[in-house]
Amino acid sequence: MSKYRDRNRESITNHIVDLEGRFFPNDVTAIDNTQNKGHGFTVFRNGVGDFTVTLTDEFLSLISFKVHMQNLAVNADSQAELGDVDLSAKTIDIRIVKKSDGTVVDGAAYDANQSVSFRFSLKQTEVI
Numbered sequence: 861m862s863k864y865r866d867r868n869r870e871s872i873t874n875h876i877v878d879l880e881g882r883f884f885p886n887d888v889t890a891i892d893n894t895q896n897k898g899h900g901f902t903v904f905r906n907g908v909g910d911f912t913v914t915l916t917d918e919f920l921s922l923i924s925f926k927v928h929m930q931n932l933a934v935n936a937d938s939q940a941e942l943g944d945v946d947l948s949a950k951t952i953d954i955r956i957v958k959k960s961d962g963t964v965v966d967g968a969a970y971d972a973n974q975s976v977s978f979r980f981s982l983k984q985t986e987v988i
Contacts, residue, residue: 875984876923879915882977885956909957909964910943915950919982922947927954927978938965940976954978
């Protein structure tokens with residue numbers, strides 16, 4: 861069984877994979893990837909409110925995405941948003957910003973129970 865949820869479309873040229881995951885920003889420390897939920901990725905903290913998701917496998921293109929924060933009791937003004945996408949490097953950036961002004965949220969503001977969830981629909985290959 862595949863580690864991803866495969867959605868084979870009607871056409872032989874479309875093989876789409878849904879990669880879903882969750883990580884915990886915690887505070888300003890490094891991401892503990894053993895706590896991640898999901899498969900096929902790791903997360904690295906680049907700096908304040910800036911994270912890079914590194915994909916295990918190569919993909920041709922990003923078809924659609926959804927990123928969001930869970931448990932916003934501490935910082936209800938926060939939201940997760942997609943940053944740079946570089947599939948040749950197998951990386952997708954996620955930023956946590958304030959809804960009110962778009963500035964990056966300081967890592968010290970994160971609650972230990974907050975998490976960032978994402979779902980990427982990715983084109984895996986031209987031919988099945």
